[in-house]
Amino acid sequence: MSQIEKDLKTDMQKALDHLKAELKALRTGRANSAMLDKVMVEVYGSHLRLKELANITVPEARQILITPFDFSNAHAIKKGIEAANLSVNPMIDGKLIRINIPPMDESIRKQIAKQCKELGEKAKIVMREIRRKFNDLVRKQKADGTLSEDLMKKTEKTIQELTDRFCKDIDTACAEKEKEIMTV
Secondary structure (H helix, E strand, O other): OOOOOOHHHHHHHHHHHHHHOOOHOOOOOOOHHEEEEEEEEEEEEEEHHHHOOOOEEEEEEEEEEEOOOHHHHHHHHHHHHOOOOOOOEEEOOOOOOEEEEOOOOOOHHHHHHHHHHHHHHHHHHHHHHHHHHHHHHHHHHHHHHOHHHHHHHHHHHHHHHHHHHHHHHHHHHHHHHHHHHHHH
């Protein structure tokens, strides 16, 4: 396997992993602590991730409990969750912050499924950009004389095969997430 193939696989895998992380954050009918991964909270004069400030647990299918390490940050955490626009309502309950996940109606499910498709399309665009970058690199090496015509054609074919495979992986990941979202 050439260095170009290794770099290509690495770049495409990073893009796929990024998509999977984005999909985890999408809301489904069940409580999922991953939906809070991107929540930023303003405390101590800077923005910190929620998971750096609190312990997050899911004791029931429709509830998330947040236990701040420092209870004086509870109101800032609540504000951060509300600002993240997740369609949930955090409530301070003693030393905990409780988030009840409301059941989703059909229109919300369809809206989130649409977001899922959009994320998949964006990931495919990234894959095509990576393919273009590596095809340009191979053509430049051919023009410089460091790569033969046959090797260039073979490498371009490999690049296209990898692109197709990773795009199929994107479709699979999105289809699984859509199924999870649409399940009542």
